[in-house]
Amino acid sequence: MVTVPEYQSNVATRPIFQSKLDVKADAENFGAAIGRGMVKLSEGMEKLETSISNVKAAKAAAAEAEREKQQGTVKGAGAAEQKAPDPKALDNVMRAKDRETQLAAWDRNARYGEGGFMTLTGQAAVDGRADYERRLMEKRKEIGADLTGEAAELYGRAADARINASLQSAVVYSGQQRKVWFQQNAAQRVDSFARDAVVNFTRPDLVTKNVAAGLLELQEQGRLEGWSGDTMMARGSAFVSGVHRDITLRLAEDDPIAADHYRNDHAGQMTGADSDMLTEALEGEISNEHSKREAGAILTRGRQVSTLAADAAGDLVDAGESTGRTVADAGPTRFRQALAARAAGGGAEAVDRLGESFAMNLAAMIEDAPPAIRDGLEIIGSAKGAANAVDLGWNGRPLKSGAAPRQVFDYVHDNAARYGMYFPITDDPEQAAPFSTRGGTVAPRGNKVSPRALGPSADDIDKSLADIRDEKVRQLTQRRIQTTLETQARAEDARIKQAKAELWRAIDEGKTPDDVPREIRQVAGMEAVSAAWNYMQTAAKGRAGQVDEVLLYDMRRYAAMDPDGFAEVDLSDYRGRLGGAFSQVADLQVATLTRQAEVKREGLQLAKAFAESETQLEAVGITANGKHGAEQQAAIQQIARFQNALAAEMAAFKKVNNGKSPSELDISSMRNELLLPLVLREPRFLWWDNERVIPAFEVITQPENSVIEVLDWADLPVNSRQALELDLARKMGERPTEAQVKAYYKDIAADSQRTTSAQPSGSATPRPAAPNK
Numbered sequence: 001m002v003t004v005p006e007y008q009s010n011v012a013t014r015p016i017f018q019s020k021l022d023v024k025a026d027a028e029n030f031g032a033a034i035g036r037g038m039v040k041l042s043e044g045m046e047k048l049e050t051s052i053s054n055v056k057a058a059k060a061a062a063a064e065a066e067r068e069k070q071q072g073t074v075k076g077a078g079a080a081e082q083k084a085p086d087p088k089a090l091d092n093v094m095r096a097k098d099r100e101t102q103l104a105a106w107d108r109n110a111r112y113g114e115g116g117f118m119t120l121t122g123q124a125a126v127d128g129r130a131d132y133e134r135r136l137m138e139k140r141k142e143i144g145a146d147l148t149g150e151a152a153e154l155y156g157r158a159a160d161a162r163i164n165a166s167l168q169s170a171v172v173y174s175g176q177q178r179k180v181w182f183q184q185n186a187a188q189r190v191d192s193f194a195r196d197a198v199v200n201f202t203r204p205d206l207v208t209k210n211v212a213a214g215l216l217e218l219q220e221q222g223r224l225e226g227w228s229g230d231t232m233m234a235r236g237s238a239f240v241s242g243v244h245r246d247i248t249l250r251l252a253e254d255d256p257i258a259a260d261h262y263r264n265d266h267a268g269q270m271t272g273a274d275s276d277m278l279t280e281a282l283e284g285e286i287s288n289e290h291s292k293r294e295a296g297a298i299l300t301r302g303r304q305v306s307t308l309a310a311d312a313a314g315d316l317v318d319a320g321e322s323t324g325r326t327v328a329d330a331g332p333t334r335f336r337q338a339l340a341a342r343a344a345g346g347g348a349e350a351v352d353r354l355g356e357s358f359a360m361n362l363a364a365m366i367e368d369a370p371p372a373i374r375d376g377l378e379i380i381g382s383a384k385g386a387a388n389a390v391d392l393g394w395n396g397r398p399l400k401s402g403a404a405p406r407q408v409f410d411y412v413h414d415n416a417a418r419y420g421m422y423f424p425i426t427d428d429p430e431q432a433a434p435f436s437t438r439g440g441t442v443a444p445r446g447n448k449v450s451p452r453a454l455g456p457s458a459d460d461i462d463k464s465l466a467d468i469r470d471e472k473v474r475q476l477t478q479r480r481i482q483t484t485l486e487t488q489a490r491a492e493d494a495r496i497k498q499a500k501a502e503l504w505r506a507i508d509e510g511k512t513p514d515d516v517p518r519e520i521r522q523v524a525g526m527e528a529v530s531a532a533w534n535y536m537q538t539a540a541k542g543r544a545g546q547v548d549e550v551l552l553y554d555m556r557r558y559a560a561m562d563p564d565g566f567a568e569v570d571l572s573d574y575r576g577r578l579g580g581a582f583s584q585v586a587d588l589q590v591a592t593l594t595r596q597a598e599v600k601r602e603g604l605q606l607a608k609a610f611a612e613s614e615t616q617l618e619a620v621g622i623t624a625n626g627k628h629g630a631e632q633q634a635a636i637q638q639i640a641r642f643q644n645a646l647a648a649e650m651a652a653f654k655k656v657n658n659g660k661s662p663s664e665l666d667i668s669s670m671r672n673e674l675l676l677p678l679v680l681r682e683p684r685f686l687w688w689d690n691e692r693v694i695p696a697f698e699v700i701t702q703p704e705n706s707v708i709e710v711l712d713w714a715d716l717p718v719n720s721r722q723a724l725e726l727d728l729a730r731k732m733g734e735r736p737t738e739a740q741v742k743a744y745y746k747d748i749a750a751d752s753q754r755t756t757s758a759q760p761s762g763s764a765t766p767r768p769a770a771p772n773k
Helices: 032-071 087-112 122-143 149-199 204-225 229-254 256-265 272-299 334-341 347-353 356-367 406-419 458-466 471-508 518-524 526-540 549-561 563-567 571-594 596-619 629-656 664-674 696-701 718-732 738-754
Strands: 377-382 390-394 441-444 677-681 691-695 707-710
Touching: 087 122, 087 149, 122 149, 149 204, 149 229, 204 229, 229 256, 229 272, 256 272, 272 458, 272 471, 334 347, 334 356, 347 377, 347 390, 356 406, 356 441, 406 471, 458 471, 471 518, 471 526, 471 571, 518 526, 526 571, 549 563, 549 571, 549 596, 549 629, 563 571, 563 596, 571 596, 596 629, 596 664, 629 664, 629 696, 664 696, 664 718, 677 696, 691 696, 718 738
Parallel strands: none
Antiparallel strands: 377 390, 390 441, 677 691, 677 707
């Protein structure tokens, strides 16, 4: 066979270098036969392919015919009998489907359940993908572990299809979250630089440094995410604005005004939204801060005087330690001049005797009154000659007479405590109103200048407020000043009340005022210390339990007519005068504070009973009208004793009847019994020299060894007999006989005799029941 020449490394053997060589080669020599053979082979293969295709088609047709035969659909034939499925094959399919369903449920929970892969974001999703894929493959193997044969093959194909879809979605999701991770990381970096700038708000260089670093981070983020120039500029502006906004808010915590200055200095670097937010957030704080500064400046100026007295300069003496100086000795101060200018009648002498601290407090209270009130206030004299208490008047008439308008009373009584003074209860025969509006006798609680008297006057405050141009700041400043002054007054009042309570607690323990620490005596004031000494002297004489009946009546009437005002009364001012009834009044005040609605209802009933009693007392000749001097004073005290006895009877009725209040008929019966005339006999040398007739309510004030007897029935006034008959008829439910009425009268007298034992004033025992039929 002819061969194609090949490359030979030996040059000598190559034909080009041989001589006398004639080479002849044709197509056969170059493999033409091989080419023809290859063509024949190709044609044979084509025929083989056609034959194989025909065989496959025939097999497919045969298979289709077999299926149609099994399904009963052969042409030209009716329904044929269906061939039953292979049970084993069906079991394998069901097992495979069940396992694939388990895998699907696990995969769904692994992706979307609690903590599932598809619920993770950012870095957690990127890092969690590998774990998810690993667990998915392990679960595929675990679920199909015990399957064999055709079931395993069917499960494998179905599981692979599901796993491929899940893995593809996991790849896409992790790619998305990688971008989120980048965005979160960049945002955290920018936020970190912003925070560093804010915490270093006092260092402008560090603020600038951190702002620049944050902008560089934003530029890097924008480059990687492909932001446009406008987007980059908007993001940068928002970042810078946010930094200055947060610095402004941080400054506002310490100094809103400094924050306002910072905001104005950086207004050009803030967005409109941040600027509006700061305006809304700072507006109220800035006004409050301005008002705080204005109020502080006004209150620290003090009360303006031409020449300060020792008290005004702070050179005050301790409570109970008098320097002996008076206002007149203190120099030509504006306070002395103001008080002297308001003296009328005996007022000039009263002003000369006042201690300097009391004078300053009194002058300050008058000076701060509204012009319509201030212009008419006067000092008309000392209270019954007392050196340190004065009677006020208004436009030439005593304030206690009721000639002054209501607003004058309200001002002096509502403001006295602010200036270290109070309006004590005085035994004034001409005073008929309850002491809630009781006259114009004002006295000091101590001998120190009150904080309010040292503060700026009302006129000075008004002038300073008028200089504030911002209306809102002016209003806030005014409210702040009023609140501050009120708080100071309340704090001082509470301090004094606490000191008095400690003073009287020591007295109750058997100590003397000298045993009380000096600091407590100073705060309580010399009036309280003096009252404590008087109480101890009275106790030493065995009369500590005696009660000022007029004062007790006034207290009860005040509680009935104005329970809110009564709740504010400092009862320690009246401890000595109330004697054994102090605990009753204290309990009444506590009840006023804790049972307001109930006490108000009872108060209305008591006030009505008091008013009706005055009419009935006047009808029997017990009245102060038309009387003067000692006679008038005795009548007032007798009226007070009756009213106190009536109040005690009403309280006793309520106690006996389980809290039920007496009716109008019950109260009327109480009055009648209290006014019944009885014969009083006191042991003397001659019995007939000391016999006198008194009303039943006076029995309690008589000596213990007195004898109480009834009047002869014929001598008993007709109205008294009629009242006894009506009361007894109401109790019996039928008209009584004369004998029954007489027996009832004797029982009342006997009961009154029993009450002559030393009972505290204001107590009562239940009245006798109706006699048997």
